[in-house]
Structure formats: C-alpha cells, structure tokens
Amino acid sequence: MLLSKEAQLTENSYYEASVTRPGPAPALREPIRVDVCVIGAGFAGLSAALELRAKGYTVAVLEAKTAGWGASGRNGGQAIVGYASDDAIEAQFSAEDARQAWQITVEALQLLRSRIAQHAISCDFVPGFLNLAINAKKGRELAQASDNIRQRYNYPLQSISPAEIGNWIDSKRFHSGSFDPQSGHLHPLKYCLGLAEAAKLAGVQIFENSAVLQLRRGSQVRVKTAQAELVCDFAVLAGNVYLNEFSHKLAPELNKRIMPVGTYIIATEAMEPQRAEALIRQRCAVCDNNFVLDYFRPTADHRMLFGGRVSYSAATPRNLVSSMRQRMLNVFPQLGDLKVIYAWGGFVDISMNRAPDFGRLDHNIYYLQGFSGHGLALTGMAGKLVADSIAGQAERFDLLARVKHYPFPGGKLMRTPALVLGMLYYQIKDLL
Template sequence: MPSLLNKELGVVEDSYYEASVTRAQPSAPLQEKLAVDVCVIGGGYAGVSCALELAQRGFQVALLEAQRIGWGASGRNGGQAIVGFGAEGEDAIEHQCSRELARKAWDVSLEGLRLLEERLARFGIDCHYRRGYLTLAVTDRKARKLMSWMERTRERYDYPLQWLDRPALRSHLASERFAAGVYDAASGHLHPLRYCLGLGEAARRAGVRVFENSAVSRLERGPRPVVKTAEGEVSCERVVIAGNVYLGEFGDHPAPEIEARIMPVGTYMVATEPLSGARADELIPGREAASDNNLILDYFRLSADNRLLFGAGETYDATTPRNLIERMRARMTGVFPQLAGVGIEYAWGGFVDVTMNRAPDLGRIAGNIYYVQGFSGHGLVFAGMAGKILADAIAGDASRFDVFSRIPHRRFPGGKALRTRALVLGMWYYRLRELI
C-alpha cells in the first residue's frame, strides 16, 4: 500500500494508528479573543497532560493544537512505554549534574509510569496496554555494553532487570539476530494514539477549552502574555510551550532561544497484515515490546490485532527515505526472515525531538513562560509526567521541575541547515562504526 507524504511537514501519514481509531469531530479552531489563566501550546502527551492537571486544580486553561490532538509524535510513535531516559540521557544527567540528581530524575520517570497506569484506570482509556520490554544486543560487543548498562541500572537505581543470554532469549523471541537481551517487567507498550486521545477527552471533561487546527503564529511576552493564531488570541497569566519539533512551522517560533536545543530526527514504521494468533505467539510469545541497543535502532512489537509493528530511525536530515516500504521490509526481515512473504499494509513516520545530551529539556523563560521538549525517543512515559511537573510548578510546587531545569543543555551549532548537515555527518560516522 503506498504511503502518503505530507511534503510541507515531512511526515508520512498512512498510519495504522489513525486507521484503527475513530476520532470525534475536531474541536473548533480559535476564532475569538479569550482570557484564561494558562494557555498550553501543543496537543501531545505533555501539553494535554499539563492542561488536564491544571484544570483539575481549578485553573482556566486553553489548549491550542496546530493539527489534531495526537497528530505529532504522540500519535505516531512506537508505543513503547519505557522507564528512564536511555543510557545516553542517564549518563548525561550523572556527568553534568550529580548521581543524587540522576537518582531523583530516575525516580520521577518511575512515577511517570505509575501515573500512566493510574490514568488508564481512572479515565477508562482502552489503549491495549501490556507490560514487558526487551532491550536487545546484535553482537557480543553490544552485549557487553548492554550487560554494563544493566548492572549499573540495578546498582544505582535499585531497578530489577533480568539478563537473557542467547538460549534464554529464544523463549522470548523467534529471531537469530540477537546475541543477548535484558528483560524489563515494568516497562511495556500501548496504542499511542488511543492513549493520547483518551487523555484529550479527559482534559475536555475536566474543563479544558481545546482548539484544534489552531496553529500559533506569534507569542507576545509580558506580564500577561498573548498567544496569537490566524483567527484569534489568548491572553493569559502563564504559557506552557509543548509543541516540540513542529513549533515554528506555521509562524514565528514562540521561544526562538530554545529552538536550536533540539533536532528533528525522522523515524518510520510499518504494520504488517494481521498474522494468525498462533504465528504471532510464535514470533513474540510474551508479547513484549523490543528494541536493539544500536545508536540507530530497530524497534518492534505486536499490535492487539496481531500485526507486527516495526520501526527504525532512518533520517537525520528531515527528509523521508526513498522506497520507504522496501527499506523497512529489509530491516524487518533482517530480524524476522520468516516474515518475508507477509504483506505490509501501512507505512508512516514523523519526527522525534532529540537534545544534544539525550536528556529532556524543561525550563522557564521570562518568569511566566514554561516549556518542555527533547524527549529523545523516551517521551511516551515521561512526556505525560512532564506535563504534571509543569502543572505542579505553576500551582506552586517546583521541586521536581527544579530537578530537570538544572540539567544543562547545549544548542546544536549553526542555523537549521548547518546543524542538520553536521548531525547527518555525525550519524553516518557512528553508523559506519557500528557496521565495522
């Protein structure tokens, strides 16, 4: 099935996730002058979560989304609900701050997983949530690196992980590609768009005024900021910026001083035709989500209707790969050669926002403008928690906000064109190292 490319925004939109949900009619765009306590920019996990938390505390909240709720990375990602920030992000927090702060950040990520599960139960969100996650090594050298990460994680964060050598891994995965793995019983996976839409509906019921198809064109700063769209504006006491890599696509970036601290990285997924239940069970008997520990990684899981969902990080230059389905099929059959004859029915993708150090970037500008960005592929759990952290700070408790705002973040060098070229060269260098 051919994929649909949105050339303006660089995303492939033939999404299995969109095809497997029934959206309500879109909320009306902003077409008035509105006064509220807080204006939230961005309708993904972080923005919706923050708006929900604030409304539950009695704040008047308006949420502006340029497309639809969950349109961006929150509705098209791999669906992996993972504790922590990845090895690179955790290393950065320890090296740039302290082991004590790193432990606090880790504990907040654990709280984020508990928050996710609590919200699923509280709001009745059916998003096919399952526990169980595998991190995989494709070579013996990668296995040694994975073992080192596992031992450090167990020692420093008291987090239980299970080592799987090659024979033990075979009971989890019908693939000969991997030398070893680590099993995480707490992390898991879900249908990311169903989850985001469920949060959006909970926010509406809590009193959040949601405006879709309402791209922000300008942010006027001051004691009472004004957020402007093409047809309306919101004056407020505080602003929350949670639009990540798609900010600035429709007008001025609302906070240009933080724009260069993240880089858009293209990642793409395919969904096979439905497999038989027996074949799906043979492929991944425990129905865990999985990814390897390469820098440019493969990730995969089974959907509730027995499709293999397979993803890969492909581009660092904001362009969609040519022959996307064929390239993704080659990656998929490299892991599961037994799927060579299985049809691919959907292909889609988009951008995640990556920071230089792979740690999340939370902060405040001019006293009354809060922002969150840079989840670096670990946003499904933490973005929802980050929204709560921002809401807590606005409500007067900045203790956890201060943990993350203390993490230093550097700008990618040069303008958009220069830093994109530099990142492409760097990623090709590391890919060559991994191949060697």
Template structure:
C-alpha cells in the first residue's frame, strides 16, 4: 500500500531532474559475508557505512530501490541544528544529558561540512537558516525559546526584530524571527549520491534493487533478499518506514514506534539570480514555527523550492500543485508570474513525541529511525553513533537510545484516523 502511494510522489522531482545518476549497482545475488550489513542507502545508512569502513570493518549496504530513493533524496534540503521537538529530550534527561544530546546535533552540522570538504561533494550547500513567526504571540514564544536555548546549552542565534524582519525576507507574512549561521541547506540528492560515491571509494559494497525480505537472527545474522543473502556479525536497520514495505516485516517490534507521514514540495521556474537574491537575505533556508509549517529556500539555479502540505492519512492531497502554489503566494505574492513545473513528495518517519528513535532489537541488530522530518543533519550523526557503538564506544548511542517512546495507539488500522484527528487540533491552534 505504501509503495503504491509512493509511486505517485516520485515522478516529477526537481532533485531527480537536476542530477545525473551513476549506473545502477547490480542487485545482490548469491551468498556473501561482511562484518556489517546495512539496510538502506540513505543518509543514515551511508553515514554508518563510511564510519565503519574508517574503523576497518567490511560493510555491505542493501538498498531496495536506488541510492537516495527515499526521504534522503526527496526532502526539503534544510540541515538544522536541534531536534524536531525538544520535549522528548528535556522531559526525560537531566541538564547534563540534555546538553550532551543537543551538542550531538551541533556536531551533526559540522559533520556535513567536513564530509562535503573531505569528499569534494558538490551539493549546493548554503549556510544560514531562519526560523520565523507569523504573529506577535508566536514571535514572543520564539524569542523565549531562543533565550532558554542560550541559557541551557550556550547556543546563540541572532534575533530578528519586527522592525528588521523585512530586511531579511521580502514578505509581509512574518512578524519576527531568528537567524542561525551554523544551520543551512543543500541539494539532498546530490549530497546522498556524493556520500555513496565516497562509501564505494572506501570499499563499501552497495547493492541496489535488493529489498530485504527477511533477517534470520542469531550470533551471525543472515540478511536475505529475493536472490541472495549476507552473513554478518552486525546489522544496521536504516530503512525507516520502508522496512516492512516489501513483504515480511523484518523487525515487527519497530512497527508501532513510527508512522509514515506524507510531505510535499514544489519548485518554480528559475527567476534569475538578482530576483532570487532579493527574496531572502544570504539565500538562507526558512521555516515558520507553525505546527503544520511552511519551509522554503531558493536553489542554486534560482528557483523557489517551497514545502508545506502534509498528509497524516498517507493519501496524496488533491490539486497538490494548486494548493502548494497558493501557500507559496501567501508568503511571496510577487512570484505569481512563475510556473511550477515540479512537484513531488515522500514519507517521513515520525514518532509520537517527535524525538529520534535509536536502539537495538537484539545485541547485534541496531536500528535508526524516528527523525520526524528533522533528519538531514541528524541522520549523519546517527550513522556515526551506531558505528561508535559497534566498535565498542556506545555511550553516545546509548544516550539517545534512552529516549522512551510510546507506540501509536490503535494499531495499523486505527492509528492513522486517530492521528488525523489530533493534527486537526494543531491546525486549529496554528490559526490562533
């Protein structure tokens, strides 16, 4: 069901249209062995592969489709310090642990920069991110959050006052904001393909079109595809919402911990450099603070890339381009002359508390999921932390694995309607 709905979302991606993919890797055939088998060739899986190879492990990556086919190659491209929600961290950790958890996300942004430099990845990275409030009440909440962040974690952002907001963004919609110079944005598919090229160069074996259909657990797990199997010492599950999409659920204990949520993006025609420069100072990424939020940025070829619609029922919204264009023009009415030739989407993996969900399903099978739409940077650190743990330094992985998660109520049949009703409540709150 999920894959059938996914097919509607992948056909008109600006990201796919603006890259040249390498020749697809051969599918796994026959029996092979590796120290570590990683399921999923997205940011988290490829990051883990790079880190593990640097530590001397032999690594095989199995990808059901092609590198970056899932959320890693279709997201909004915003790489942001922090978590999707602070509540899971702050309600469960003491002050010292919470600060350590926050600093992991700061390191995540530094890791992106270092990997781009080390592997010469051309992915259109632009530093700078703005968080903006749509009214005075939300502006006050944003300022309070920023002050609290500085007190607790020593992380400082630049306030943007109401009197100055028009100098930062050419829109009448926003009251005030914050500017974060460490966060930024990039072309996610270019970055993902760059990570894959670096992993291959380091000796990682990547098999595309190799969906995992079963994992036989034990001291030497067997990871099976339709045509082959990998015998290994460790498994890293980095497939998120797709782990059970190809037949047997390979880790049924994880099913209720995350839920697929559809998210959608459009890209306009190119408007030219001068016009794009005038929209957003420093060409920063921007996101508002609504629960059902809008996020946007300009691209290297001077398009507006605008995301905002979500589907908690996993059904693609009707008249997607028209509704997304309407949202975009509510922010930038001056773009009314531009066509919208690209629209696409995908499913992100959310948890009930919007905190990341890392852990083990057995001593030698790890999982990384629950990035909750805030994973472009954190996925890289997830791969680094799981590699540390496999190598015997588990303290940072275990810190985030301590976050407690509740399953979505109602099982597969009822959790979607229940969540839709819950999200309607938050949509109403956004209007207040």
C-alpha cells in the first residue's frame, strides 16, 4: 500500500519538524448536510473550500489523515509559473486558448501571494526562480523554451549566458539558465496549515481522520465515512493519488489517468547565513531542465534543501540519504562538511502528458488531479476555478478540462513496470 510505505518517509521531515501543528480537527461522527463536500485537505481542496465559502456556500472538507499530510506538506516548495509540460496544451489548443491557459498560471502566482498577505500566513515566501542547464545541449533546449515563453506569452524571463552563470550560482555544474522574478519558493506545510486555519475562520468545517469509504452519486451526493454520512449538492475530489486509497470505488475511472511517483528530499544542518547566501543569488529556488531533474533551495533557517531522486515503482530507493547527499555534492561540493539532518519523501500524481487533469464525473462531481509535480501555485487556481464553475462561471475551468488525457499503458498490473522502463529511457537521454 502506498500509505504504509509513505508513512515511513514522513518520520524525518524538515517540514514537520519546523511547524507546530494545531490540535487535530474532529472526525466526522454525525450526519451533516452542506452545499459542497471537498475531499482532501491539501492545497487544491482547501483553496476550493475558501473560494466556495467566500461565495456563500456551506462547505465541509473531509481529510483521511491531517491537513497537508499528502503532497501539499512534503513537496519541494517551489511555486513556478506554467505547467509541468506545456506541450500538450500548445498541441491541443489554439494560440489564443494556450495564452489563456498560460495566464491562469500567472494568476496562480498572484493568488498565492495575495492569500499569504490576506490571511497573514507566515510561510517563508521568497521570490525568484532559476531554471538551469547542465551542458550546452540542454542550454540550447532551455534557451528555445524560454524564447517560446517570451514570444507566445509575453512573460518576462531573463536569459543567463554561460559567461554570466557564475554570478547566479556558486556551482560549476551548470552551463546557462533563465531567471523568473515572479515565481519563488516557500515552506509548503506552513502555507497549507495557514490555508486550513483561514478556511476554518471563514466557516469551513474541516474533519480530519475521516477517510471517505463510499461516494454515492445522484442529484444529491452521499459521502460515507466509517462513522457518518454527509449529504451535499456538489462534491470536489481533491485527493489526487490518495483518492482511491481507502476505497477503490470512489472514482475508479480516474485511477488509470494518473500514476503515483515518489519524490525525495534532504535538508542539511543549518549553516552561517553568509555562507547560505553565497550559494545562490537572491536565495532563489533552482531546478535543472533534465527530464528527471534536481531541485533545491535555501531554507529560511539557512539549510540546503535538495530534492530530485524519484521512484516510479512506488518503492523507496535504497541508500536514499547517501545517494541524495551525493547528488547535492555534485552541485555544491563545498557543502561536504555539512551533515544531512532530515530526509523524507512522498508521492505526487503525474498524468501521461504531464498536463493537469480537471473535469466532472457527473454534473455535480468535480475532480482536480494530474498536477505532475508542478502544483504548488496551480492547485490554488484549481480551487478557484472549480468554485467559479459551481457558482455558474465555468469558462476557465472548462478551458483546462478540454485537455485530452490518456490512460497509462499496461493495465493495472503492467503500467508501473512500463513507466519504470520509460523513465529509464529519459534518464539515459539526460546523460547524453
């Protein structure tokens, strides 16, 4: 089971160690009736709940574990414009519709910042994102992609030449890059818990340790947990890879559209502030442009947080800490004296084309998934778009719902081995 494997990885999370969680919300124990039930207390679900409550709906959020327990509380903390892959959207949409889809991600960054300010969420937000190439070939690919973004979407990316790269990062690993001043990074669990608190203050009912066991569809949706039943007019499924973990009958048609991918992160002991600041200009978030990429950033307390080793088999890699530390030292050999204090991981959901997968199962059941590791900002907009759609303004939700998605090949038994082989191909390509 995914949950049993992942539970072992959350025991040494820097994020969990650096927050003080509030007391647990109650479980759903009595029958209730609300306008909208949201399943999942991560970024997408809490965002939807906030937006729906602001529109006057009564809202309940059902969470199987605790707020931010899934990907929202374990990810790399990078809030980045665009999609994990723009190819599917550009191939399927007209130029104007592609521009509208891109603008949704720009608005996602604006929404994230406005929520931090509006709800006074202390989550260590730092603006600035560096996308870096490790060699000349990757540099040409990155330059072409950056030019495409500037020309198609009029989005301000700054190119970084090989001669300039040393002014941005104290590492000899990188050839060239681009800088995005609007994207950035934050402490994702602090942000998620801040959203949960804001939702509670707005009147959203949040029930933790309330796994949904059955979803009965109809003109009214009936949502059953182990202890009680909730009746609602609309349901929003925001559980991503965990949606069918407790009951495979919630939305079985969505299972084949996404795959769980394990991603892993380490954090070093704290270093002197001046030393941390010398590593990356403006303390930006960083990732490379490999298909199987590394991503890293400094934390507010001057640690290096480094992620990137992935598992497409849902099994935790062997020698995780030592292999992740070596990946970090390949970028920053000067950090060899620092101990790795934290190591953790979790699952993100990816779609076949790495584009978001939004839609409806029935007229009153919405789903949000397929963020493909690029969802910290986009999840917020996903919640806003689904709330707008429930309120009768569905144009932008329907725009993204038009993206065509295909099942992973291989069926239930073979799709994971097939994905492992496919990712091995891309890992080899990254080395060429």
